[in-house]
Amino acid sequence: MKHMIIDGTTVEFENARNVLEVARQNGFDIPNLCYCENLSIYGGCRMCVVENDRGKIEAACTMVPKDGMEIKTNSAKLWKHRKLITEMLLASHRVECTTCDQSGICKLQEYANRFGIHKVRFDNVYSQEPIDKTSPSIVRDPSKCILCAKCVRMCAEVQNISAIDICNRGRESYVSCGFGQSMIDTNCVGCGQCAAVCPTGALTVKNEVDKMWNMIFDPSKKTMVQIAPAVRVGIGEEFGIPATQNAIGKIVTALKRMGVDYVFDTSLTADLTIVEESNEFLNKVKTGQKLPLFTSCCPGWIKHIEKTYPEIMPQVSTCGSPMEMFGAILRKQYKDEPFYSVAVMPCSAKKMEAARPELEKDGERLIDLVITSQELIRMIKSAGLDFASLPDTEPDQPLDMYTGGGVIFAVTGGVTEAVIRRVLGTTTDEEVATVAECGVRGLDGIKAFEVTAGDLTIRIAVANGLGNADKLVAKIRNKEEQFDFVEVMACPNGCIGGGGQPPAANARKVERFSGIFNADDENALKNCDQNTELKYVYDLLDGREHELLHIHYADHARTPEP
Secondary structure (H helix, E strand, O other): OEEEEEOOEEEEEOOOOOHHHHHHHOOOOOOOOOOOOOOOOOOOOOOOEEEEOOOOEEEOOOOOOOOOOEEEOOOHHHHHHHHHHHHHHHHOOOOOOOOOOOOOOOHHHHHHHHOOOOOOOOOOOOOOOOOEOOOOOEEEOHHHOOOOOHHHHHHHHHOOOOOOEEEOOHHHOEEEOOOOOOHHHOOOOOOOHHHHHOOOOOEEEOOOHHHHHHHHHOOOOEEEEEEOHHHHHOOHHHHOOOOOOOOHHHHHHHHHHHOOOEEEEOHHHHHHHHHHHHHHHHHHHHHOOOOOEEOOOOHHHHHHHHHHOHHHHHHEOOEOOHHHHHHHHHHHHOOOOOEEEEEEEOOOHHHHHHOOHHHEEOOEEOOOEEEEHHHHHHHHHHOOOOHHHOOOOOOOOOOOOOOHHHHHHHOOOHHHHHHHHHHHOOOOHHHHHHHHHHHHOOOOOEEEEEEEEOOEEEEEEEEEOHHHHHHHHHHHHOOOOOOOEEEEEOOOOOHHHOOOOOOOOHHHHHHHHHHHHHHHHHOOOOOHHHOOHHHHHHHHHOOOHHHHHEOOOOOOOOOOOO
16 A cells, blocks of 8 residues: 555555546545546646645646655646636536526536636637537537547447547647537447536537427327436436435325326336247247347347347347337337327437337327436426435236336346346345355456356357447357347446436446345335236227337437437
């Protein structure tokens, strides 16, 4: 263990990659805009400067910590420097804080308040490049970009997409899709991870809160809302509720008080997905069809396959996502009642999925609107609800039953674990604990393991984050690895880290992971075969389950805006 002195306090550190990390780990808040612990070090914003014992100023993110090092994080020189940097950034940023989607969570706004900046002395020279709204999921506003390059690094280093990059050099630099392209023209999959790391609102998930309010206030139609499993461990954080606590009951109450007519939990159709997907997998095994079977519930992954690996599409499950399946069921259950079908999702790519032509059945859109966890948070605040004090309310009947196997869809490996539970007939807590030890759980980027069911040994891989998915697909294509079943989630850590969730540091993602399995523990039912309401669902579908619950993807590399 090594030691360094920060603002006169001796702190210990070990294996820290920079001084900024040492300071953060010991409770020193050094301002920064371009740093992210999951990305390469950029050192571009210069907000994280510290002063060494010789009075020299250095960026803490690029400064290697050494035993005996002494630094200051707060001095007159640093205060003046940071205030000047913030003022210069404001001069190159279109300031419209009262109407900006990022207001209240914008880091630049936070630092302007922190350093007491009430007037910018420099001329405003923000980018005049037009706002790009072509993507169904993401809005890019160049006038708010401060060139921190977080989005560029996230898209390239973690997701391996590189849909955006820094163009030109020096004062002429700007972030763009390149060659005059819009977001819709690139290989963007709508995952929203760029927006999740953007500190200023230059990239945001498309805000459709007004559409949602209009639906609620429309007296001619009912409003029906389904809530994805991951939402229950994302929203509460914004209202002081730990991510380890299941907030689904309060979410139902909040929606009801805002005027929503019916509220359901998408975990029901997660159970339904497992029935359909495991049947599909076992049929492929029995008939000797080409494996692995790739999961299909993640729209970012589906879009990535279409754009990058179209040749493996025949190996992708034909099962629609749980969101799609619930939309199909609602259209059957309430066929004589005009209504809006709305989904609350942790995922920005679900907006893109809802707009796909395949999600139209019998001449009707299955999903009229997708709002994210962040958008629902805005609505709760707008409605003036004290979320933490709300009582719990159960989802509406029928279609209210679900198992823990449906809830765990929210985390990486959850779909696979739910399939394993069904294949093995897992129903007790002891059996669930045994399944959990097979290698399926955890937040590793790629997991590989085997499960034996009778005479059948199943080789399984689980990947989260598209960069990891690409590595896994490369090994499969090069025949370095062979698998029977592969689960992929486009977002790091699965849906709990979706682009529509409140941005979370690593510690909060671990808490969300635990929160999902806490919700699983609370549910007495563990296996989708224990969900007796699925019989009601199949009766409702009246023999059309393959037609209504499955999707055969065509070539839709360019999804139109809804």
